[in-house]
Amino acid sequence: MPAASNPSAVVLLSGGMDSAVTLAQARADGMSCHALSFDYGQRHRVELRCAALVAAHLGCVAHKVVSLDLRAIGGSALTSAQEVPKDRPQPGADQSQIPATYVPARNLTFLSLAVAHAEVIGATSLYIGVNAVDYSGYPDCRPEFIASFERTANLATRAGVEDGAPHFRVVAPLITMTKAQIIQRGLALGVDFAMTTSCYDPLVDAAGAPLACGHCDACLIRIRGFEGATVADPTRYIGGAA
Amino acid sequence: MPAASNPSAVVLLSGGMDSAVTLAQARADGMSCHALSFDYGQRHRVELRCAALVAAHLGCVAHKVVSLDLRAIGGSALTSAQEVPKDRPQPGADQSQIPATYVPARNLTFLSLAVAHAEVIGATSLYIGVNAVDYSGYPDCRPEFIASFERTANLATRAGVEDGAPHFRVVAPLITMTKAQIIQRGLALGVDFAMTTSCYDPLVDAAGAPLACGHCDACLIRIRGFEGATVADPTRYIGGAA
Numbered sequence: 001m002p003a004a005s006n007p008s009a010v011v012l013l014s015g016g017m018d019s020a021v022t023l024a025q026a027r028a029d030g031m032s033c034h035a036l037s038f039d040y041g042q043r044h045r046v047e048l049r050c051a052a053l054v055a056a057h058l059g060c061v062a063h064k065v066v067s068l069d070l071r072a073i074g075g076s077a078l079t080s081a082q083e084v085p086k087d088r089p090q091p092g093a094d095q096s097q098i099p100a101t102y103v104p105a106r107n108l109t110f111l112s113l114a115v116a117h118a119e120v121i122g123a124t125s126l127y128i129g130v131n132a133v134d135y136s137g138y139p140d141c142r143p144e145f146i147a148s149f150e151r152t153a154n155l156a157t158r159a160g161v162e163d164g165a166p167h168f169r170v171v172a173p174l175i176t177m178t179k180a181q182i183i184q185r186g187l188a189l190g191v192d193f194a195m196t197t198s199c200y201d202p203l204v205d206a207a208g209a210p211l212a213c214g215h216c217d218a219c220l221i222r223i224r225g226f227e228g229a230t231v232a233d234p235t236r237y238i239g240g241a242a
Numbered sequence: 243m244p245a246a247s248n249p250s251a252v253v254l255l256s257g258g259m260d261s262a263v264t265l266a267q268a269r270a271d272g273m274s275c276h277a278l279s280f281d282y283g284q285r286h287r288v289e290l291r292c293a294a295l296v297a298a299h300l301g302c303v304a305h306k307v308v309s310l311d312l313r314a315i316g317g318s319a320l321t322s323a324q325e326v327p328k329d330r331p332q333p334g335a336d337q338s339q340i341p342a343t344y345v346p347a348r349n350l351t352f353l354s355l356a357v358a359h360a361e362v363i364g365a366t367s368l369y370i371g372v373n374a375v376d377y378s379g380y381p382d383c384r385p386e387f388i389a390s391f392e393r394t395a396n397l398a399t400r401a402g403v404e405d406g407a408p409h410f411r412v413v414a415p416l417i418t419m420t421k422a423q424i425i426q427r428g429l430a431l432g433v434d435f436a437m438t439t440s441c442y443d444p445l446v447d448a449a450g451a452p453l454a455c456g457h458c459d460a461c462l463i464r465i466r467g468f469e470g471a472t473v474a475d476p477t478r479y480i481g482g483a484a
Contacts, residue, residue: 066310066315070358073358075362098400105358105361108354109354139402144397148394155386158344158381
């Protein structure tokens with residue numbers, strides 16, 4: 001457990017690989033970590049079970065789950081009955097084509113709530129596992145968004161105003177890494193990827209654990225990542241193999 | 243009702259005076275208005291009833307209420323058991339003292355969800371009734387926050403990226419007005435202030451309508467506004483008078 005004097009960080013934790021590695025990095029950076037997850041109407045809600053496992057395994061001092069019904073907003077295959085695209089030839093390769101799994105303004109909203117949480121608990125660092133290399137072309141994963149959000153957060157809050165100097169910093173340690181590099185980093189930091197889930201359209205086994213579809217963009221990028229890292233993929237797929 | 247060809251706007255609607263006048267202004271600007279409210283665990287949840295009345299009265303094409311449990315975040319007298327300050331001598335006068343009713347990063351979060359909604363429905367204008375004159379000193383009511391948020395929103399979204407040019411604009415028509423000016427503007431635009439509620443700590447009558455406490459910052463600023471505008475105050479107070 002981190003000492004009480006360690007600086008506190010809010011870490012956005014989805015239950016996926018990238019946020020797990022980000023949390024492990026925050027711990028390695030000496031942070032006392034408060035994980036934050038969202039029950040937002042996602043079809044892959046089983047990821048919250050994974051987030052809880054990861055938070056405990058990596059020694060978070062707290063893990064909060066905030067309810068926010070993004071189904072009321074809609075506009076995404078992840079929060080509606082719209083089908084999740086499957087077996088796209090090169091997911092993430094053409095980043096001018098933002099796929100149907102894009103959730104409008106999701107990182108903007110999640111980071112905003114992370115700022116709120118950070119302000120309440122007195123944390124100044126916000127960790128987020130966005131990645132602008134092996135990703136789905138989501139605009140809110142790019143460095144220019146992260147930098148602009150950080151400026152806005154410091155103008156939006158009591159803590160930001162009372163400090164004078166920028167109070168919050170947004171840390172995106174994976175932003176320029178490939179998926180294979182993220183996996184290598186995670187293994188070096190003690191992440192157990194079997195606890196994580198990436199699939200946008202999973203089933204759940206009798207014990208409540210996820211079974212990945214193996215065909216959505218998130219699965220394809222994850223599979224390619226393990227191949228690139230030459231590491232065995234611990235993911236459990238529907239039918240036993242992707 | 244606006245013609246289908248009118249540009250669409252998302253208008254943040256709390257049920258209070260300022261957002262009602264902002265909505266009336268958006269209608270006067272020729273907008274087809276989609277009102278957006280939040281059921282966020284606020285102790286003055288009765289404001290949502292007022293928001294529905296105002297949305298209907300001012301001809302919104304739709305009114306959406308999104309659930310978001312900010313009690314999980316806490317840090318505010320509005321979302322916790324913490325007491326709402328009463329009878330402060332000059333609420334809003336000392337803007338270096340942000341009061342206990344500040345909700346961490348509330349406008350940042352609400353605007354983020356407004357961007358999400360706007361992206362889904364194809365609206366490019368976001369109206370918000372923030373005011374940096376007769377207000378409680380909240381940092382997220384200041385022009386510099388609004389301008390920075392607008393830049394961030396355009397970097398955060400598919401619509402912002404695909405457009406190249408800035409896609410979303412945040413309109414804050416009341417930001418430099420006094421409360422008395424806001425009331426005068428509202429009356430000129432047909433707002434019925436009896437439909438609105440400002441109180442942070444209201445009771446509710448047998449019919450479900452709010453009765454204002456008359457002593458919280460929001461009540462004191464509202465009362466002073468009606469006095470300044472030399473307009474009769476239609477608010478119903480607990481006990482019959484403030």
